[in-house]
Amino acid sequence: GAGVSQTPSNKVTEKGKYVELRCDPISGHTALYWYRQSLGQGPEFLIYFQGTGAADDSGLPNDRFFAVRPEGSVSTLKIQRTERGDSAVYLCASSLGSANTGELFFGEGSRLTVL
Amino acid sequence: GNSVTQMEGPVTLSEEAFLTINCTYTATGYPSLFWYVQYPGEGLQLLLKATKADDKGSNKGFEATYRKETTSFHLEKGSVQVSDSAVYFCALTPFNDYKLSFGAGTTVTVRA
Numbered sequence: 001g002a003g004v005s006q007t008p009s010n011k012v013t014e015k016g017k018y019v020e021l022r023c024d025p026i027s028g029h030t031a032l033y034w035y036r037q038s039l040g041q042g043p044e045f046l047i048y049f050q051g052t053g054a055a056d057d058s059g060l061p062n063d064r065f066f067a068v069r070p071e072g073s074v075s076t077l078k079i080q081r082t083e084r085g086d087s088a089v090y091l092c093a094s095s096l097g098s099a100n101t102g103e104l105f106f107g108e109g110s111r112l113t114v115l
Numbered sequence: 116g117n118s119v120t121q122m123e124g125p126v127t128l129s130e131e132a133f134l135t136i137n138c139t140y141t142a143t144g145y146p147s148l149f150w151y152v153q154y155p156g157e158g159l160q161l162l163l164k165a166t167k168a169d170d171k172g173s174n175k176g177f178e179a180t181y182r183k184e185t186t187s188f189h190l191e192k193g194s195v196q197v198s199d200s201a202v203y204f205c206a207l208t209p210f211n212d213y214k215l216s217f218g219a220g221t222t223v224t225v226r227a
Contacts, residue, residue, distance in 0.1 A: 003158070035215075041219050041220075042204050042218050042219050043159070048213055056213075056214070093159075103161045104215065105160075106151075106158035106159040106160065108156070108158045109158065
């Protein structure tokens with residue numbers, strides 16, 4: 001597709017389970033970002049990839065969260081031992097360059113609900 | 116640290132009314148400023164941006180001016196349409212950085 005694609009669009013899981021969220025960025029975009037948006041709040045930065053490497057993972061809340069981008073395109077956000085506080089919309093974005101100079105293209109998000 | 120504070124919503128307007136959404140920021144140095152918009156059922160998309168003081172960003176009839184003296188980037192539109200109903204987010208990135216810091220968002224509903 002032409003835009004950023006995220007799957008699943010909705011995920012309901014039980015506390016303690018493992019979850020994977022997938023992001024397929026726009027073709028040719030080297031920069032990829034994950035953000036988390038809790039109800040009534042703006043998106044918060046989680047991690048930034050430039051190519052295959054995580055250039056900045058300072059926004060990941062703890063070591064239960066991990067993200068990969070093995071071939072420099074598709075990225076997977078992995079959450080272990082989910083907690084109710086992890087419930088949020090997880091947004092993926094991609095860009096040709098950095099956010100400061102270019103435009104970020106966001107997917108529609110994956111809504112995670114932890115029961 | 117860097118932060119953005121924007122006007123709380125929700126805001127409900129009639130078609131052709133004037134819209135203002137206030138946004139102020141805290142940042143060191145000279146950040147770039149953005150307004151992103153999220154239409155129902157769609158992802159966030161960039162509406163407009165300004166990268167230095169006194170710059171005016173504009174798009175789709177919306178405008179915002181980077182005011183360093185008041186650390187503000189208020190969004191305005193002179194005559195709104197029903198299709199402008201959306202959630203609007205003010206955001207910044209520090210100079211030469213890539214992390215966007217977003218405000219909490221303002222929900223705007225325009226009635227016919």
